[in-house]
Amino acid sequence: MTEVENTKPELPENVRVRFCPSPTGIPHVGMVRTALFNWAEARHTKGTFVFRIEDTDAQRDSEESYNQIIEALNWLGIDWDEGINVGGPDGPYRQSERGDIYKDVAAKLLEAGYAYESFSTPEEIEARNVAAGRPKAFGYDGYDRNLTEEQKAAFRAEGRKPALRIRMPDEDIAFDDLIRGRIEFKAGSVPDYVIVRPNGDPLYTLTNPVDDAMMRINVVLRGEDLLSSTPRQIVLYRYLIKLGVAKEMPLFGHMPYVMGQGNKKLSKRDPESNLFLHRDNGFIREGLLNYLALLGWSIAPDRDVFSMDEMIEKFDVRDVKANPARFDIDKAISINAEHIRMLEPQDFLNRSVPYLKRDGVVSADSWDALTDREREVLTAAAPLVQPRVRLLGEVAGMVGSLLSAEGYIEPDADAKKQLKDSAPEVLDKAIAALDGVDEADWKTDNLHETLNKTLVEEGGYKPRLAFGPVRVAMSGRRVSPPLFESMEIVGKDVSMARLRGLREHL
Numbered sequence: 001m002t003e004v005e006n007t008k009p010e011l012p013e014n015v016r017v018r019f020c021p022s023p024t025g026i027p028h029v030g031m032v033r034t035a036l037f038n039w040a041e042a043r044h045t046k047g048t049f050v051f052r053i054e055d056t057d058a059q060r061d062s063e064e065s066y067n068q069i070i071e072a073l074n075w076l077g078i079d080w081d082e083g084i085n086v087g088g089p090d091g092p093y094r095q096s097e098r099g100d101i102y103k104d105v106a107a108k109l110l111e112a113g114y115a116y117e118s119f120s121t122p123e124e125i126e127a128r129n130v131a132a133g134r135p136k137a138f139g140y141d142g143y144d145r146n147l148t149e150e151q152k153a154a155f156r157a158e159g160r161k162p163a164l165r166i167r168m169p170d171e172d173i174a175f176d177d178l179i180r181g182r183i184e185f186k187a188g189s190v191p192d193y194v195i196v197r198p199n200g201d202p203l204y205t206l207t208n209p210v211d212d213a214m215m216r217i218n219v220v221l222r223g224e225d226l227l228s229s230t231p232r233q234i235v236l237y238r239y240l241i242k243l244g245v246a247k248e249m250p251l252f253g254h255m256p257y258v259m260g261q262g263n264k265k266l267s268k269r270d271p272e273s274n275l276f277l278h279r280d281n282g283f284i285r286e287g288l289l290n291y292l293a294l295l296g297w298s299i300a301p302d303r304d305v306f307s308m309d310e311m312i313e314k315f316d317v318r319d320v321k322a323n324p325a326r327f328d329i330d331k332a333i334s335i336n337a338e339h340i341r342m343l344e345p346q347d348f349l350n351r352s353v354p355y356l357k358r359d360g361v362v363s364a365d366s367w368d369a370l371t372d373r374e375r376e377v378l379t380a381a382a383p384l385v386q387p388r389v390r391l392l393g394e395v396a397g398m399v400g401s402l403l404s405a406e407g408y409i410e411p412d413a414d415a416k417k418q419l420k421d422s423a424p425e426v427l428d429k430a431i432a433a434l435d436g437v438d439e440a441d442w443k444t445d446n447l448h449e450t451l452n453k454t455l456v457e458e459g460g461y462k463p464r465l466a467f468g469p470v471r472v473a474m475s476g477r478r479v480s481p482p483l484f485e486s487m488e489i490v491g492k493d494v495s496m497a498r499l500r501g502l503r504e505h506l
Helices: 029-045 063-076 099-112 122-131 149-157 204-214 224-243 275-281 285-293 308-314 329-342 345-358 372-385 392-403 423-435 444-458 463-475 483-490 492-505
Strands: 016-019 048-051 115-118 163-166 173-177 181-185 193-196 219-223 251-255
Touching: 016 029, 016 219, 029 048, 029 063, 029 219, 029 251, 029 275, 029 285, 029 308, 063 275, 063 285, 099 115, 099 163, 099 193, 099 204, 099 224, 163 224, 173 224, 173 251, 181 224, 193 204, 204 224, 219 224, 224 251, 275 285, 285 308, 285 329, 345 372, 345 392, 372 392, 372 483, 392 483, 423 444, 423 463, 423 492, 444 463, 444 483, 463 483, 463 492, 483 492
Parallel strands: 016 048, 219 251
Antiparallel strands: 115 163, 163 193, 173 181
16 A cells, blocks of 8 residues: 555535444444544535444444444434434445345345355465465465356355455556545455355445445545555445446545554553543543544644534544544543533533532432532532533532531541641631631631631731641542632531531541
């Protein structure tokens, strides 16, 4: 394979793209990036986005994975125009329900001479390669291309059943990739390949192009790992056009690898690749989609944060970079934090509640089902917490102390480390000063003024040493919502109990 001059073709007038995952595991970021770029191209061009499932591998496919893929797309807001659960003119949209279609096309390819019966076993192919001085794993050698009817009958008499192989032409195969420009595969570099197993099961090499042809897909956007199969698909497409199964050759665009740690391709088994793990940690759809869009594409120089509407307006697959993209979890979290800050306060609270219920700090998993007290506290806490969290999974740690009625909160280990030798004396002075504050005056500004005067101006403590022990008493954490606002939300009785509780434990 060689990449030549950088020529990228024009897109067709009515773009039809597709997303066609195999249900073989938990949805991963590479899969979602593929769906996102196809969806964005369809929406940008006002084209059609088709969603189908490639589930012909009975040993690896699962209904659980199928449902998870649909759940993932629905959560992310990636919608489709034709396909699974939507319908359309070219169904069914699960390959497991299209067996008769593949059988019919395979028979036509065989009859026309574009495919042929191949009786060679993998062991025989390897043995012939070794005997000819080629590497054992060199690949198929074309042995069955011109078998006579007598030879075929002899193999059948042995009980052998043939696979079907496509007859590759003895010529260079070239195409203009939408992302990489001109790509050429030299004659002989791609051997005749199997499209139907000896047991009659169709392979991806047949089902995928046939589905694309029959669903009139004219732009195929997929991962770089499938680039080596493109000359096979081009040749099969030529045959399908001659047979009247396909109307035109689609354009191809191969998106860059997503790399993980240590310069390795991000595996679907890597934790960073697990879409639902990111959701469980508290990514919101806007933040995660924004970051995944950056894995090979950018909206503008020096601009990383944008909405999906902005992406749709600007996206053109020909602007995608061919170089591998690196998945950087820290940058992903940073972008997610920006999108959390952009949420309306009530939207932020609505999305946070399921995480709060999961982490045991509220009584229900929806806003309307919370108690009046929980809603009151969370509404007051939202402007304090929303600018400070990066993931929705961090909200519980920030608001847990505000929702609790406990009089003493055991400090976290890192919070205890912040307590210096002066902490007992600081707490004594704080308790004495705050004891005289009326409940009606238990307000943020007054609390700040009282403690600042007592501990900083009169006590001579630096602010960190003055307010650190009070913060640890109130939240049990080194990092918490703003201190004085928290004390107002919690109220005098609980605040004083926590200050005295920590003092007693020092």
